[in-house]
Amino acid sequence: MMEQILSENGCGAFAATAAAGEAFRAQIAVADGGAGLTVFCPDDEAVAEFGPRRFSNLSADGQVALLLYHGVATLYSEEALGAMFDRKVATLASGPGDYHIGIYGDTDITLIASSSKNVAAVSKKVVDNDRLVVYLIDSVLVPGERTAFPWDWELVVLVVVCIVMGLGAL
Numbered sequence: 001m002m003e004q005i006l007s008e009n010g011c012g013a014f015a016a017t018a019a020a021g022e023a024f025r026a027q028i029a030v031a032d033g034g035a036g037l038t039v040f041c042p043d044d045e046a047v048a049e050f051g052p053r054r055f056s057n058l059s060a061d062g063q064v065a066l067l068l069y070h071g072v073a074t075l076y077s078e079e080a081l082g083a084m085f086d087r088k089v090a091t092l093a094s095g096p097g098d099y100h101i102g103i104y105g106d107t108d109i110t111l112i113a114s115s116s117k118n119v120a121a122v123s124k125k126v127v128d129n130d131r132l133v134v135y136l137i138d139s140v141l142v143p144g145e146r147t148a149f150p151w152d153w154e155l156v157v158l159v160v161v162c163i164v165m166g167l168g169a170l
Contacts, residue, residue, distance in 0.1 A: 082105040112137060
């Protein structure tokens with residue numbers, strides 16, 4: 001059913017790719033049974049730009065992770081997305097990588113930033129019911145790689161700057 005909904009609403013290439021993954025369907029079914037599901041579906045042009053070769057070069061687990069990276073196990077209305085700014089949200093993906101997205105809402109546009117720093121704009125809402133919301137986006141979200149030290153580097157830099165500034169005052 002999910003593949004059909006996606007295909008009928010401007011993201012047929014993503015739906016066809018997702019249909020190939022049994023693990024993807026299983027995860028979506030689990031998430032859909034909980035607090036609702038939000039899917040950020042790349043439009044057909046974005047999938048074509050990402051390239052089938054790039055996708056096929058990923059391991060089977062990597063392919064599933066990339067697909068699941070576009071889903072969130074919470075139902076986010078347009079109003080909720082618009083009210084968010086710089087909010088880090090966990091996706092359905094898991095494994096050796098950074099599988100969070102940043103949501104930057106506004107009254108005019110909502111941007112979704114991947115952990116690898118690519119950004120997609122939400123172009124329209126294509127499905128909205130009490131268990132599922134699907135938004136069409138203009139780019140494939142690519143998760144970042146987790147480093148050996150899963151620290152918040154911005155916080156580390158801030159602490160170092162504070163220490164250096166404190167020592168300079170002595």
